[in-house]
Amino acid sequence: SQWKIWSEADFTNTWKTRNKDAHKGTFGTGLLLAGSDEMPGSALLAGLASMKIGIGKLIIGTTPFVASIIASRLPEATYWFNGLNKLPNGDWPVGVKGIAIGPGLTDTLLVEEAIKKIWETNIPVILDAGALQKREYPKRNAPTIITPHPGEFSRITGLTTAEIQKNRLKLASDYAQEHQVIVVLKGANTVIAFPDGSGVINITGNPALAKGGSGDTLAGMILALLCMGENPKIAVANAVYLHGLCADELVKTRNENTIVASELSNILGELIYTLTHNIS
Amino acid sequence: SQWKIWSEADFTNTWKTRNKDAHKGTFGTGLLLAGSDEMPGSALLAGLASMKIGIGKLIIGTTPFVASIIASRLPEATYWFNGLNKLPNGDWPVGVKGIAIGPGLTDTLLVEEAIKKIWETNIPVILDAGALQKREYPKRNAPTIITPHPGEFSRITGLTTAEIQKNRLKLASDYAQEHQVIVVLKGANTVIAFPDGSGVINITGNPALAKGGSGDTLAGMILALLCMGENPKIAVANAVYLHGLCADELVKTRNENTIVASELSNILGELIYTLTHNIS
Amino acid sequence: SQWKIWSEADFTNTWKTRNKDAHKGTFGTGLLLAGSDEMPGSALLAGLASMKIGIGKLIIGTTPFVASIIASRLPEATYWFNGLNKLPNGDWPVGVKGIAIGPGLTDTLLVEEAIKKIWETNIPVILDAGALQKREYPKRNAPTIITPHPGEFSRITGLTTAEIQKNRLKLASDYAQEHQVIVVLKGANTVIAFPDGSGVINITGNPALAKGGSGDTLAGMILALLCMGENPKIAVANAVYLHGLCADELVKTRNENTIVASELSNILGELIYTLTHNIS
């Protein structure tokens, strides 16, 4: 069938070693448009995930208030203050290789204006959370990735979450093919549907992830792998796979109720080391 | 008798496993009204405890100043700025399944206005610290929980702390039955008295908890278990039990004087794992 | 002689176990007047040390700017904004059992005004850093403790640091007896001189402590032990002893150049546990 379960081997076969002579430019610059004053943490969670999975440079477009919260825990990133408000004027940081927009954003009008500007570029983009609305997607040469949970997919499609949950694969794939976007339909066994009709089913993850902030972490991971130059299909599949695996690792020694999203990206280092060194 | 000592078996028999298909909505949204500019930490301590014991989503109603302090350590929560001031106007975040009010609050008038609005709802509520005043409690279909230490119980009842400490069980139970609230009378061997005359005695905990911030952590734990859908009696008993057990665990390797409240919720993960896997 | 080297046995013989029924009031409320906008960290270091050595409650009198920096790492404390400016008006938090003033303070005039008000009380006080000036000390029923390093003792006494270092014991003791204060003359082998002519020599500590922030940590430790009700002589000796021992422990596994002051109080828990359980 056109569906494939993403396995450990799929991950290890596609995970890249950094080139000896690489520099930070080699791993791309990501632009994260996320976080508002009442929802500042989402930008921190996505940013931590991006930096800790391997991106070269990260620019976070957010408010000064949010930046003041993030920066002490993520000093490796830089900021583009109120980037969302500047985007419509064509103001734009140089060298951006991938964009994620949406976590912690609630000003729908501003987000729409920003997305219109993004459509004019050929930069890969991830639409998450506040950027997930019923919409048309223009034809572009760069991938567009949407990461709805069932509630957000309901908002986008007009279907009920019950309908969606009964028919996750088909509905995600139909949407992906019709709109020519990559659909990451989240929840237990996340479904990744590609524009060509193929798709990936993820089997990592557990209900420790059923808590505020998990999705922000995933968005950051996808952004990073895209910026690092990975093929979009593999980038998305590996990010979803690792995101779930972090949770699976944490529940080996800790009760599932007690995991918080900021802990996920912390263990990527040892997790990937183990996977790529054939230790189990 | 109507008094029961809450045991490890009581905890393990009632502690729930998260459903495979659960999502964050499954574990409820809590509203924490806590923290003022000169007492910001209480909101952080309560919030950390809520998130780390398993709540689905947490909204913290507090000042922007306090939010800026909390959010870097608790990026998984979101904020409702100056919620206390907005509540009287009927402004209200959607989907709230439980409320805790009081930690770090000193503006008694504002707190009273907020509580009046809360009485109009059928949302379970925990009154702690600044929300503990001599008062009447309206008849509601949702539980009201009060968490006084002996000094606060003195303020509420007009009795001296010496009188209270001599007769903890009877006085807590009388108050619970008369006012139809759940009384958590804190201190060594916390007493939990229910409106029906029954009650629970807690035997976990130690004087490492005799330090600023311990009570805030407990309030957050109770809020979370309530929001996660647990029966109120069990929610309160398990929160009090775990709160004390965290301290008991910490003093196994560290001097009792040196524990600080923010460390308590950090070890919930391994603690509950051990209890529910029959490891000792 | 009147000089005594403070030994491990002196520490273990005097270190108190917390009473089973204790509550936070049992361990006192400390007032820490420290930190200014350009020197915010000193208040955090002193505050962390106070809380992590066992104080019941800590109120930090500092600016809102400094509080916003401290509170995320020390949520167990509360704040008294701009306390230094309020003190001269007789505004005063209730129930304070000990005061430390000076770390990170540079406004000499304001500090003097505050100290004048403090002299009117019978609250034990520690004068450190910015509060160390050439001055007279009024007769009070509560101990006054000064904690100069040789440079500060030079400022107070008019002697050169070379003269001081050549004659640490005698000069400290002369000052203590003349002014009826406890003198903690810091540096390798800290000398503690009491008003009655007796004194203690400390032999813990090492040059890992020769770094900005070490002294702030010590001030916080002394404040806590005083508030916890310890006899002033023992409180000061044990604080100095433990402060040095933390550094001695850290250099057992880490290079001495790499220790920073905020790490000292982190290991108090295991350190004291080991000492009081006869493990070595």
Added chain:
Amino acid sequence: SQWKIWSEADFTNTWKTRNKDAHKGTFGTGLLLAGSDEMPGSALLAGLASMKIGIGKLIIGTTPFVASIIASRLPEATYWFNGLNKLPNGDWPVGVKGIAIGPGLTDTLLVEEAIKKIWETNIPVILDAGALQKREYPKRNAPTIITPHPGEFSRITGLTTAEIQKNRLKLASDYAQEHQVIVVLKGANTVIAFPDGSGVINITGNPALAKGGSGDTLAGMILALLCMGENPKIAVANAVYLHGLCADELVKTRNENTIVASELSNILGELIYTLTHNIS
């Protein structure tokens, strides 16, 4: 030849033990001019590195906004608000033994004004990032160190990065000799060229360092070793050596993609301990 590979023996032979009677003054006061509101993290990374490698005192000249971000993670430092704007007026903190300028600075005019004032002193200076421009260097009695990556060396020299990478040793050395500065040409196998024509090649480090923030950490390490009184050649060589070695150590247990710059200085303590105790 005039080129030497810096070895573990070179490090251990030159690394100093702290004198028993040392105090913080013994290890110098550094001035770090770094960080702007949209690039606050660079100042934190450089500052952490300085403090954690052994400097006595650190003053960070930066904005209040940046200070509020740094200080909770680096309470051992103090601040000189907007130092960059004050420098041209001859306002200047006392006792500074070394200066690093550039990380996170973008206001080129202000930076130039500051550098002009620095030239008037005989204080060792490190020019990094925003302070790296095409310029002449005045004759001074104190060392000037520049730390360009190939992109920055291209900006300074007018050569392309391709030309630079083909001929790293010669180009770095020519520049060092012509301008009488120490050139740290970064990237895999960092080249350190001295004004006298000699040079050092570094063989520690790996592409885990190819990520935003790595260079800031290095600048802080060099600043500290200079302030601690080390000979400039050795200070630079040891800083570059240790900086790379931290990364080499981290990738022994963690995947190279997942390391972030703030982790580097964290492991200096154990790393140097091992090297200087002949443990491997």
